[in-house]
Amino acid sequence: MNNKDQKSWIEIKQGSDFPLYNLPFGVFKTAGSEPRVGVALGNNVIDLSVLAEQSFFDVQEISDPTVFYEDNLNAFIELGQPAWKKTREILIDLFSEGNDTIPGNEELRPRVVLGMDEVEMLLPVRVGDYTDFYSSLEHATNVGIMFRGKDNALMPNWKHLPVGYHGRSGSIVVSGTDVHRPMGQTKADDASSPSYGPSRLMDFELEMGFIVGKETALGEQVKATEAEDYIFGMVLFNDWSARDIQKWEYVPLGPFLGKNFGSTMSPWVVTMEALEPFRVDGPAQDPKPLPYLENVEKSHFDIALEVAVQPEGKNETVISRSNFKHLYWSIHQQLAHQTVNGCNVRVGDLYASGTISGPTEDSFGSMLELSWRGSKPIPLQDGDERKFLQDGDTVIMRGSCSNGDLHIGFGEAKGKLLPVKGQ
Numbered sequence: 060m061n062n063k064d065q066k067s068w069i070e071i072k073q074g075s076d077f078p079l080y081n082l083p084f085g086v087f088k089t090a091g092s093e094p095r096v097g098v099a100l101g102n103n104v105i106d107l108s109v110l111a112e113q114s115f116f117d118v119q120e121i122s123d124p125t126v127f128y129e130d131n132l133n134a135f136i137e138l139g140q141p142a143w144k145k146t147r148e149i150l151i152d153l154f155s156e157g158n159d160t161i162p163g164n165e166e167l168r169p170r171v172v173l174g175m176d177e178v179e180m181l182l183p184v185r186v187g188d189y190t191d192f193y194s195s196l197e198h199a200t201n202v203g204i205m206f207r208g209k210d211n212a213l214m215p216n217w218k219h220l221p222v223g224y225h226g227r228s229g230s231i232v233v234s235g236t237d238v239h240r241p242m243g244q245t246k247a248d249d250a251s252s253p254s255y256g257p258s259r260l261m262d263f264e265l266e267m268g269f270i271v272g273k274e275t276a277l278g279e280q281v282k283a284t285e286a287e288d289y290i291f292g293m294v295l296f297n298d299w300s301a302r303d304i305q306k307w308e309y310v311p312l313g314p315f316l317g318k319n320f321g322s323t324m325s326p327w328v329v330t331m332e333a334l335e336p337f338r339v340d341g342p343a344q345d346p347k348p349l350p351y352l353e354n355v356e357k358s359h360f361d362i363a364l365e366v367a368v369q370p371e372g373k374n375e376t377v378i379s380r381s382n383f384k385h386l387y388w389s390i391h392q393q394l395a396h397q398t399v400n401g402c403n404v405r406v407g408d409l410y411a412s413g414t415i416s417g418p419t420e421d422s423f424g425s426m427l428e429l430s431w432r433g434s435k436p437i438p439l440q441d442g443d444e445r446k447f448l449q450d451g452d453t454v455i456m457r458g459s460c461s462n463g464d465l466h467i468g469f470g471e472a473k474g475k476l477l478p479v480k481g482q
């Protein structure tokens with residue numbers, strides 16, 4: 060049923076992010092119609108609401124097939140892991156080569172199989188709480204060196220717990236949504252007092268996020284070894300950052316207005332089941348974390364990541380290539396730490412990784428690091444260069460996994476930086 064080589068009767072180009080094996084979930088709408096749930100298959104979106112209407116999901120595991128008529132995935136996710144697995148199983152069967160149920164029905168086929176260019180993708184989940192971790196050793200070290208100097212780059216707690224902070228869920232937007240340069244209060248190093256104006260140091264943060272699939276009660280802990288029972292899937296995430304606002308406001312409390320003016324999520328949620336073949340070991344952890352953070356085997360996922368910047372009307376340049384497997388703390392440890400004090404988690408919560416920087420200079424996950432605080436311009440195609448983002452720049456993040464013949468991907472998390480609103 061879950062054959063990785065299983066072909067579909069839908070034509071899918073070699074190297075597509077969305078072969079039959081992937082089947083990521085999203086929410087979309089077409090002109091003049093209501094939002095509904097779909098999966099990506101090649102260059103197509105499969106309309107699950109039509110399949111539900113035709114009773115394809117009338118099985119015990121899917122207790123309420125009307126979840127596919129919702130404008131977010133939360134109700135579907137709440138049905139639980141058996142429903143996610145059964146939905147996937149039904150879809151793999153229906154769309155496998157040789158199954159004539161849909162292609163043999165001329166009335167049904169065009170209602171079920173839509174072209175990606177015919178649909179508008181919406182935010183896939185109604186995000187409840189959003190936590191942003193800070194789990195890349197390379198990123199934390201780089202930023203620490205820039206802000207605190209080489210000798211105490213890492214705070215003393217960093218290798219003992221996955222540091223994180225609570226973010227702002229209401230300003231998370233789906234890929235394709237424009238983001239405005241924020242206004243704010245900043246203070247130059249050599250200035251005696253702060254000033255007010257547009258941020259001058261606009262940046263992205265290359266991150267991934269996982270979406271919680273099962274709630275806990277207040278007081279309950281999730282062990283790292285059980286964490287995957289609580290995770291529905293993963294997305295790409297751009298945590299747009301205004302470095303000058305951040306730098307002036309964040310000591311000693313943490314990020315606030317330098318971060319919460321917009322964050323971009325990819326529209327397709329890739330399930331943990333689809334990611335299973337891409338498990339790898341994470342980096343060795345020394346010192347050994349406390350027992351409640353004891354991790355599972357192969358706790359990381361080999362997800363190649365890239366960031367491209369495309370100036371207005373010009374070609375894009377890939378300026379960073381990193382990998383999710385570089386993270387020091389795994390998603391299991393993040394969830395175990397988030398809940399160690401009894402903090403509850405809810406379906407649709409988003410837990411972002413923090414900037415995913417790799418060990419080499421071309422794998423850094425922010426412009427702050429790539430340009431080393433603006434001291435080294437980043438070359439772009441056509442003779443352009445950047446230290447930080449300019450108005451009109453589009454930032455495009457991509458992620459994919461390849462393993463022998465199997466390739467799956469996340470598509471894109473893309474957003475254009477516009478000038479300050481009204482200017």
Ligand code: CA
Nearest residue numbers: 191264298413
């Ligand atoms: Ca971040």
